[in-house]
Amino acid sequence: MDEFAQIFAQFQDHLAPRLDMYEQAIYLYIFRHTLVDGKTDVVIGFKSARKKLAFGVGKAGTAPSEHSIYEKLRSLEAKGCIKILGSEHSGTRLKVILPSEMPNLLPVVQSISLANLDELDFFSVPENRKLILEREKWECFYCLTKLDENNHVIEHVVSRPEGSNSYRNVVAACRRCNNRKGATAADDFMRALYREGILSGEEFPVRLSLIPRLIGGELKPVLG
Structure with missing residues (x-):
């Protein structure tokens, strides 16, 4: 602009x-x-x-x-x-x-450091849950099913209590994947999706590569 x-x-x-x-x-x-x-x-x-x-x-x-x-x-x-x-x-x-x-006219855009971002709750806070959906482009993190307001959940990659509510550990998923995955490790669950033909040979390695990137903090949600 x-x-x-x-x-x-x-x-x-x-x-x-x-x-x-x-x-x-x-x-x-x-x-x-x-x-x-x-x-x-x-x-x-x-x-x-x-x-x-x-x-x-x-x-x-x-x-x-x-x-x-x-x-x-x-x-x-x-x-x-x-x-x-x-x-x-x-x-x-x-x-x-x-x-x-002009003082106090424009909204203040706060710069959130990586440390502060890690402290935010992306599981329990509705506004932050929406950011996870947008990060995933309204697709299931695991199987790429298109998501909408009614067919998605925000779920932990590493289940509670071991896993946190950080953006590094929560993803948007379809209800089917959420129900099936349970406490299964995310990479093992994706392998199962590949064996069942739900993920194609092209999709599987791409989806699998996202897990370490997620945990490593590369997949940051875009804050408004």
Whole structure:
């Protein structure tokens, strides 16, 4: 995503819901005439510029009044969206504040270390169970059966109490494999699936190779 696309997405997703229609139109107009043009600030005379903002925002078919514009400028400044730098003969000097520069606007993306990831419970916590399903691309870890909300379980590769609820030890499986595997070692269970023709000659070595990768922590779920 390029810079302007990211800024617009942040505006639409996080800033716009906090602004009324006047404020949105004015903010985007200032953004257009500053950062899009490579400027840090701009002087805008709203006596004429107001007609370029948004006809029909106020009374149907008319532009917002100058009084309304200046009220909304003060409101935008109070919300931390712009800075009013002063008045000049040709208009008001303004600086736009990007969504990423506004305190507490964008959600904080926490960086979770490998050590912290290992401490998360991917068996008992519903949100984390969903991440295991997504890691497996909604396929049974053992036999590759397509999974949905009703035909899957999250199960331990090494059964409790020896096995943990770490992402290294839980997988998404179909109910048939979950019932059949029981306490059988995962590699032995996959060999049985191969002997029965449930896994093909191409699928079997690939599935078998995932077990040490899982235990070694290579198959990390993607955290939102």
